[in-house]
Amino acid sequence: MPDPARANRAYRNVARVVRPPMLAMTRRDWRGAENYPTDRGFIAAANHMTNIDPITFAHYLYDHGIAPRILAKSSLFTVPVLGKILTATGQIPVHRNTSDAGRSLDAAVAALEAGECVAVFPEGTLTRQPDLWPMAGKTGVARLALTTRAPVIPAAQWGPQDLLGHYEKLLKPFPPKRVTIVAGPPVDLDDLYDRPLDNATLREATERVMAAITVLLEEIRGEKAPAERFDMRRAKAADNGASVDPTQPPSSGTAPGAAPGGEPAP
Template sequence: MSRRRIGFWYRFAAVICKPPLVVLLKRDWRGMENIPAEGGFITVVNHNSHIDPLAYAHFQYNTGRVPRFLAKSGLFKKGFIGAAMRGTGQIPVYRESTDALSAFRAAIEAVERGECVAFYPEGTLTRDPDGWPMTGKTGAARVALQTKCPVIPIAQWGANELLPPYSKRPRLLPRKTHHVLAGPPVDLSRFYDREVTPELLKEATETIMAAITRLLEEIRGEKAPPVPYDPRRERIEQRRRTEAQTRGRGMPAAQRRPDAREAVQEEGQGA
């Protein structure tokens, strides 16, 4: 099979979801010509709002190449939503279980059948304070190197202005614009036919994330930080700060900071 047919469930989901999306969001969609007309491929997309999967799926649906998302396995068990997830062929991700690799295998099989698999390589909503893409996880790179399929980078912006990250209250007015820019395939050929090591996957993932970030810079008309936000590094630094504060509270007052000793002495003199 060269491409996946849209099918009943995807058309049904479009009938339900497209009208409110059209009302809530204006559209500035570019780069549809970079979406392959035939054959399997993956898309890699930045994630900055709980509703941007719907907004992005609207863009992808209109290209005629519907995506299969990797989604939390729990969503597949929730009544109508679960039925829709299964009916549209989404891929369940079983975290911290013996089935954790099944999503990776399913993604490879889908690409090899000529389908599109959509990855949010950050793995969660960005935690960058200004909404830039974070460091990515290696799943998309693993599938790309295994299948040697086209990897289409896609940046989006605007759904986060309608519903900011980690917010439950939308900002309906003024009407927001959903910007999408799909770029040409990321060149990963230098990573082909090499031993797949953690270092190789990390470098390939950084190449993918850099392509997404460049597209988002074009949309936003500004430069991203030179070093992407890394939640793991932030957790380590936060732990160090906490430990330093804990040690500081256990020290005599005169040793907590360089000027504390002088402050204590001055207080004694004043008494």
């Protein structure tokens, strides 16, 4: 398993720049890292509330000797400076709804086969749930997990939204904010591996991942999530006076057989 001491030079250099301000701006409660495998590649899946989530989650993983390969929307790789950093540190671009979509899955599969950590935010974007509970996930994480049989380690984070508000652009660095991240045991997908990779299977696997993340977040917050998971497709359809076919899974944002969704901070 790659660790910071053996990560590429660009990753180490970025960590040297990013970690000091993160250490100054946060009070960290890191738990559950013993659930991450040390002998094989794995998928680290977390909830997504604010655009600083990828940095706090990467900080958590890096502090436990893991240099994550984060799935990020491809448009970020064209942003000056940021794009070069993402490329140099080995992050994986997600080409949504394009003919290049399959390349993202191929890159993620290759990373897992090489024993690396692929980090994803299964919701594919910031949650629209009003109280910041995880919403329905996209099926990309399920496709990646069922294709590779790599373990999916769920994690929940709470506190980054106090550092950078939901859809806000200005940091609130002081006073330092408490950021809690807790990882749990692997999501049980064993009974799904030999099933056809159809909509029902993808939906089931995706919901298991989101349920595991939600349980961890309930433990952190000390309260129960709503009984019904917020579904952005249904909310948009309701706003437009339409309906959603419940047999169809939330889109992965790519063509069938293509890449999982997920995006880091712009």
